[in-house]
Amino acid sequence: xxxxxxxxxxxxxxxxxxxxxxxxxxxxxxxxxxxxxxxxxxxxxxxxxxxxxxxxxxxxxxxxxxxxxxxxxxxxxxxxxxxxxxxxxxxxxxxxxxxxxxxxxxxxxxxxxxxxxxxxxxxxxxxxxxxxxxxxxxxxxxxxxxxxxxxxxxxxxxxxxxxxxxxxxxxxxxxxxxxxxxxxxxxxxxxxxxxxxxxxxxxxxxxxxxxxxxxxxxxxxxxxxxxxxxxxxxxxxxxxxxxxxxxxxxxxxxxxxxxxxxxxxxxxxxxxxxxxxxxxxxxxxxxxxxxxxxxxxxxxxxxxxxxxxxxxxxxxxxxxxxxxxxxxxxxxxxxxxxxxxxxxxxxxxxxxxxxxxxxxxxxxxxxxxxxxxxxxxxxxxxxxxxxxxxxxxxxxxxxxxxxxxxxxxxxxxxxxxxxxxxxxxxxxxxx
Amino acid sequence: xxxxxxxxxxxxxxxxxxxxxxxxxxxxxxxxxxxxxxxxxxxxxxxxxxxxxxxxxxxxxxxxxxxxxxxxxxxxxxxxxxxxxxxxxxxxxxxxxxxxxxxxxxxxxxxxxxxxxxxxxxxxxxxxxxxxxxxxxxxxxxxxxxxxxxxxxxxxxxxxxxxxxxxxxxxxxxxxxxxxxxxxxxxxxxxxxxxxxxxxxxxxxxxxxxxxxxxxxxxxxxxxxxxx
Numbered sequence: 075x076x077x078x079x080x081x082x083x084x085x086x087x088x089x090x091x092x093x094x095x096x097x098x099x100x101x102x103x104x105x106x107x108x109x110x111x112x113x114x115x116x117x118x119x120x121x122x123x124x125x126x127x128x129x130x131x132x133x134x135x136x137x138x139x140x141x142x143x144x145x146x147x148x149x150x151x152x153x154x155x156x157x158x159x160x161x162x163x164x165x166x167x168x169x170x171x172x173x174x175x176x177x178x179x180x181x182x183x184x185x186x187x188x189x190x191x192x193x194x195x196x197x198x199x200x201x202x203x204x205x206x207x208x209x210x211x212x213x214x215x216x217x218x219x220x221x222x223x224x225x226x227x228x229x230x231x232x233x234x235x236x237x238x239x240x241x242x243x244x245x246x247x248x249x250x251x252x253x254x255x256x257x258x259x260x261x262x263x264x265x266x267x268x269x270x271x272x273x274x275x276x277x278x279x280x281x282x283x284x285x286x287x288x289x290x291x292x293x294x295x296x297x298x299x300x301x302x303x304x305x306x307x308x309x310x311x312x313x314x315x316x317x318x319x320x321x322x323x324x325x326x327x328x329x330x331x332x333x334x335x336x337x338x339x340x341x342x343x344x345x346x347x348x349x350x351x352x353x354x355x356x357x358x359x360x361x362x363x364x365x366x367x368x369x370x371x372x373x374x375x376x377x378x379x380x381x382x383x384x385x386x387x388x389x390x391x392x393x394x395x396x397x398x399x400x401x402x403x404x405x406x407x408x409x410x411x412x413x414x415x416x417x418x419x420x421x422x423x424x425x426x427x428x429x430x431x432x433x434x435x436x437x438x439x440x441x442x443x444x445x446x447x448x449x450x451x452x453x454x455x456x457x458x459x460x461x462x463x464x465x466x467x468x469x470x471x472x473x474x475x476x477x478x479x480x481x482x483x484x485x486x487x488x489x490x491x492x493x494x495x496x497x498x499x500x501x502x503x504x505x
Numbered sequence: 506x507x508x509x510x511x512x513x514x515x516x517x518x519x520x521x522x523x524x525x526x527x528x529x530x531x532x533x534x535x536x537x538x539x540x541x542x543x544x545x546x547x548x549x550x551x552x553x554x555x556x557x558x559x560x561x562x563x564x565x566x567x568x569x570x571x572x573x574x575x576x577x578x579x580x581x582x583x584x585x586x587x588x589x590x591x592x593x594x595x596x597x598x599x600x601x602x603x604x605x606x607x608x609x610x611x612x613x614x615x616x617x618x619x620x621x622x623x624x625x626x627x628x629x630x631x632x633x634x635x636x637x638x639x640x641x642x643x644x645x646x647x648x649x650x651x652x653x654x655x656x657x658x659x660x661x662x663x664x665x666x667x668x669x670x671x672x673x674x675x676x677x678x679x680x681x682x683x684x685x686x687x688x689x690x691x692x693x694x695x696x697x698x699x700x701x702x703x704x705x706x707x708x709x710x711x712x713x714x715x716x717x718x719x720x721x722x723x724x725x726x727x728x729x730x731x732x733x
Binding site: 084085366367368369370371372373374375376386387388389390391392393394398458482483484488 | 590591629630631632634665666667668669670671672673704705706707
């Protein structure tokens with residue numbers, strides 16, 4: 075009885091259903107097949123060519139009709155399963171700034187185009203191109219100090235971190251960033267963070283202890299202390315709404331590159347650069363972590379071997395960070411490792427309702443990134459932040475050749491459940 | 506993520522919260538003592554590279570009553586916090602049994618054993634973390650007239666539970682030393698407690714393993730004898 079009572083203290087997850095798990099309507103087959111010069115070409119240009127084009131990070135181009143035709147089946151499969159474009163957040167939950175994903179209509183149109191003969195259509199009906207959001211100004215460019223040859227510990231994925239100098243004096247705000255991969259075909263994606271001065275020595279030790287350039291980062295940023303995630307993924311641009319991340323004198327940067335050697339016979343040395351837009355003032359976005367601190371103790375976040383859907387969840391009022399005042403939520407960065415299968419982040423309101431901040435119905439560690447909200451979201455002093463993580467520790471979701479084993483919170487071979495919500499304090503109306 | 510281990514430390518260390526065990530001499534039948542106290546606590550997680558140390562303070566109030574000639578019962582409350590932000594509060598039911606009392610009341614040795622079931626809650630951002638447990642102190646007292654040097658051995662078992670976590674059982678062992686200076690109906694009782702738990706603490710980096718938690722408490726209590 076005692077044990078049952080204690081177990082009941084764990085509570086249950088937020089009962090709000092996951093919208094991303096609800097069945098979606100199928101494509102409307104009554105309309106003509108979309109054409110390249112019609113809708114399909116415009117979608118490819120807007121959602122694919124930014125990375126799969128000149129200066130982009132993707133390993134091959136998808137710019138013109140022939141580029142797509144050569145890889146038609148590969149592209150169709152990637153689009154149909156929503157593996158591409160790489161954007162894990164489901165649109166049913168919230169709207170995001172610079173969203174690269176396909177909405178249901180675009181998804182259906184592109185799948186039909188690729189499945190139904192890729193009709194060219196009439197060039198006269200070609201729809202006007204829409205340009206990507208570029209970095210409006212380049213103030214600082216930071217480059218890896220030395221080349222690195224991707225060296226995956228197992229399989230074809232190598233997550234590597236590099237400590238880079240921040241050349242600006244005084245306190246500045248990074249207000250935009252853009253990734254310039256050295257070897258496009260190998261740089262899968264990138265996440266960038268600023269390291270506070272007090273943590274520089276600790277990360278320098280990590281780098282010095284590793285004989286190769288950089289240091290192993292297969293646990294992602296969740297293993298590093300006193301860092302502020304700036305952004306990342308595969309491209310970049312100006313941050314929305316005049317937001318910036320404060321970088322003080324003495325800070326450094328950590329460049330986390332996910333290298334993929336899939337399909338590559340000769341791995342080339344990479345030297346990636348990152349361009350920054352820097353301003354002296356900006357709206358300072360702070361970060362509120364969501365994770366149960368007790369998970370750091372022993373097996374309080376244990377996932378048993380063979381469990382295909384272990385769930386952990388946590389909620390709290392971030393009053394120590396917001397000062398118990400109104401805030402405006404700006405974005406969210408989820409964090410799990412390779413056992414994570416899906417994650418949800420929400421703001422829970424006092425009246426029992428909730429605002430969905432993020433739902434990722436199919437987590438891929440390789441595409442971890444921050445998501446800025448399309449519009450800032452009001453957060454009341456009584457609201458709570460909530461995270462819910464699902465883990466798949468079944469035999470089907472193990473590293474190559476390994477059997478399932480118990481794990482808890484931790485680095486390699488274990489996992490984490492966390493989200494970092496960026497916010498600014500709402501300005502109080504003047505009396 | 507440095508805030509998270511800090512909070513976890515406080516939660517864990519709170520299991521040892523409020524070390525006051527009193528004298529090794531059980532109160533005589535019908536006698537009662539009211540004890541306000543304050544303590545400075547330091548918790549330290551032992552790491553492979555460095556330790557993480559967190560200090561905090563808390564206050565307490567206890568009432569103990571002599572039952573029969575060998576038994577004492579009592580109640581303690583303790584805590585510290587900032588309403589709406591973070592805090593912790595606990596309550597313990599104390600019992601103490603006299604195993605041995607010297608015939609030489611002024612210069613002899615006394616021995617007693619206690620049992621204190623407790624419930625303790627830490628709150629962070631309105632989210633409670635509950636600790637249920639038992640503490641068993643074995644107290645040895647050397648009398649110096651009306652005063653007493655008190656040395657103790659202590660074992661404790663606590664269960665930590667909160668929203669969204671598996672329950673965690675932690676075992677603690679340690680020692681205390683204090684001196685009770687009796688002045689009329691009031692005692693001044695400084696006390697130092699040292700406790701250790703071998704609980705595993707997950708590292709934040711793959712190469713960082715933490716194991717074992719040390720807890721040190723510096724307390725000052727002021728037992729007031731209500732009917733000397």
